[in-house]
Amino acid sequence: MSSASGTSPLAQRDFRLLFGGSTVSAIGDQFTLVALPWLVLKLTGSPAALGLVLATMALPRAAFMLIGGAVVDRLSPRRVLLAARAANALLVSLLAALVLGGAVHMWQVYVLALGIGLATAFAYPAGSAMxxxxxxxxxxxxxxxxxxxxxxxxxxxGPALAGLLIGTGAHGAHGGVADATGLGLAFVVDALSFVFSLISLAMIRVHGDRHPRVSDGGVLANVSAGIRAVWADLPLRAFVLYAAVVSVFVGGPIQVGLPMLADTRLDLGAASLGILMTANGGGMLVGSMLSGIAAKLVGNRLGLMVLGIDSLAGLALAALGLDHSTLTGAALLATTGILGGIVQVTIVSWIQHRVAPEMMGRTMSLLMFTFMGLGPLSAAVAGSLLKLISLPALFAGAGLMLSAIALSCMVSPALRSIGTPRRAPAAG
Incomplete structure (x- = not known):
C-alpha cells in the first residue's frame, strides 16, 4: 500500500516498530477476550456474573477514557502507551498464574478486570495519538x-487460535475449574504479546518525548473543551449520541449473549465462541475493504448509509436467537461484520477529515467512550435479564431494537447530514 509520496509507511523504522508490536498485542488481546468470559462461566455458570465482570472492566474505562484522551494530548503518547501496556502485561500475567496455579477466585477476577479496564482507558487514546x-x-x-x-x-x-488452545486444554482442571489449563495458557499468550509490544515501543524515538505539547488549563479543562467542541458540531454531536444509544441497547446483550450461545446451544463449546468471533472479524475485514466503494456510491449521504446498514444488521442479530448451528451463527456474524466494517472505516475517515488535528485525541476518546465504555456497562443489565427472559428473546430484542433505532433516526436532519467534510474549529 503506497502513500501519496510513493513510499509505504512501512519504510519508516518507527512505524514498523509500532505496527509490529501492535499487531502481536492485538492478536494476544483476542486470547483474553475469548478466555475471560469462558473463565467466568466455568467459575460461576452465571450470565449475571459475566455481565458484572464486563461492567467492572468497563467502569474505569468509561470513567477515565476522556481523561486519557486529554492526558495524551498534553504528554508524550509513547510514554503513556508504555505505562498502560506494562500495567496490562502485569495484570494478565497475574491472572494466568492464578488460573494455572488453581488459586483463582471471582473476587480476584473482578479486581484484575478493574485494573485492565483502567489501563485500557489510557492505552487506546495514546495509540491513536502516536x-x-x-x-x-x-x-x-x-x-x-x-x-x-x-x-x-x-x-x-486470534479468536480461532484462542478457541483451539482453550479446547486443547479442556481436560485440564486446576482448583476445580474446568478447562483451566487451556484458559491459563491463553492468558500467558496475551501476557507475552504485551512484553513484545513493550520492547518495540521502547525502541521507538519520537519528538514528542522531548517536547510534549502544552495545553492551557488543567486536564479536566481540556476534557471539557473537547466535549464542547464536539457538542458545537451538530452532525458530529448527533452521531456520538446515536452511537451511545446503540451501544447501550445492543452492545451489552451481544457481549453477554454470544458466550452463552456458544456454551448452551452450540456444538463445539469454546471453539464455537472462537469461530463466531473469527467470522465477525473476517466480515469486518471484508467490510473495511468495501468501504471505499460504498463511500463513493453514497457520496455525502453517509448518514443514510450508516442508518440503513444498522437496520439490516439488527435483523441479522435478531436471527441469532433462533440459531443452533455454529456454521449458521458464523454466517450471521460474518454478515454483521461486513456491515460494521463498512460503517467503521467510513465514519472514522469522515471524523478525521472534519476535526481539527489538535482536537483529535479528545474527539476520538469521546467516540471510543461511546463504544467501549457504555456498551459493556449494559452487559451487567443484560446478564441480569437472562434470569428473566430466554436467550432467543435477548437476541431478538437487541437486534430489533437496533433496527428500530436506526429506522427512526432516518428522519433526523443532523444524522442525515453526516458526510460533509467541514473542519471543526479548535477549542481549548
Missing part, C-alpha cells in the same frame, strides 16, 4: 488503513 508522530502527513491515510486491516485480521486469527 501515529501522526511517526509518519509524514502524506502517509497518514495509508498508515491508518494498515492499522485498520491489522485489527480486523487479529479478530479473524
Amino acid at each position: 501515529l501522526p508522530q511517526l509518519v509524514p502527513p502524506a502517509q497518514l491515510r495509508p498508515a491508518n488503513a494498515l492499522f485498520m486491516a491489522m485489527r480486523q485480521l487479529s479478530m479473524l486469527v
Whole structure:
C-alpha cells in the first residue's frame, strides 16, 4: 500500500516498530477476550456474573477514557502507551498464574478486570495519538488503513487460535475449574504479546518525548473543551449520541449473549465462541475493504448509509436467537461484520477529515467512550435479564431494537447530514 509520496509507511523504522508490536498485542488481546468470559462461566455458570465482570472492566474505562484522551494530548503518547501496556502485561500475567496455579477466585477476577479496564482507558487514546508522530502527513491515510486491516485480521486469527488452545486444554482442571489449563495458557499468550509490544515501543524515538505539547488549563479543562467542541458540531454531536444509544441497547446483550450461545446451544463449546468471533472479524475485514466503494456510491449521504446498514444488521442479530448451528451463527456474524466494517472505516475517515488535528485525541476518546465504555456497562443489565427472559428473546430484542433505532433516526436532519467534510474549529 503506497502513500501519496510513493513510499509505504512501512519504510519508516518507527512505524514498523509500532505496527509490529501492535499487531502481536492485538492478536494476544483476542486470547483474553475469548478466555475471560469462558473463565467466568466455568467459575460461576452465571450470565449475571459475566455481565458484572464486563461492567467492572468497563467502569474505569468509561470513567477515565476522556481523561486519557486529554492526558495524551498534553504528554508524550509513547510514554503513556508504555505505562498502560506494562500495567496490562502485569495484570494478565497475574491472572494466568492464578488460573494455572488453581488459586483463582471471582473476587480476584473482578479486581484484575478493574485494573485492565483502567489501563485500557489510557492505552487506546495514546495509540491513536502516536501515529501522526511517526509518519509524514502524506502517509497518514495509508498508515491508518494498515492499522485498520491489522485489527480486523487479529479478530479473524486470534479468536480461532484462542478457541483451539482453550479446547486443547479442556481436560485440564486446576482448583476445580474446568478447562483451566487451556484458559491459563491463553492468558500467558496475551501476557507475552504485551512484553513484545513493550520492547518495540521502547525502541521507538519520537519528538514528542522531548517536547510534549502544552495545553492551557488543567486536564479536566481540556476534557471539557473537547466535549464542547464536539457538542458545537451538530452532525458530529448527533452521531456520538446515536452511537451511545446503540451501544447501550445492543452492545451489552451481544457481549453477554454470544458466550452463552456458544456454551448452551452450540456444538463445539469454546471453539464455537472462537469461530463466531473469527467470522465477525473476517466480515469486518471484508467490510473495511468495501468501504471505499460504498463511500463513493453514497457520496455525502453517509448518514443514510450508516442508518440503513444498522437496520439490516439488527435483523441479522435478531436471527441469532433462533440459531443452533455454529456454521449458521458464523454466517450471521460474518454478515454483521461486513456491515460494521463498512460503517467503521467510513465514519472514522469522515471524523478525521472534519476535526481539527489538535482536537483529535479528545474527539476520538469521546467516540471510543461511546463504544467501549457504555456498551459493556449494559452487559451487567443484560446478564441480569437472562434470569428473566430466554436467550432467543435477548437476541431478538437487541437486534430489533437496533433496527428500530436506526429506522427512526432516518428522519433526523443532523444524522442525515453526516458526510460533509467541514473542519471543526479548535477549542481549548
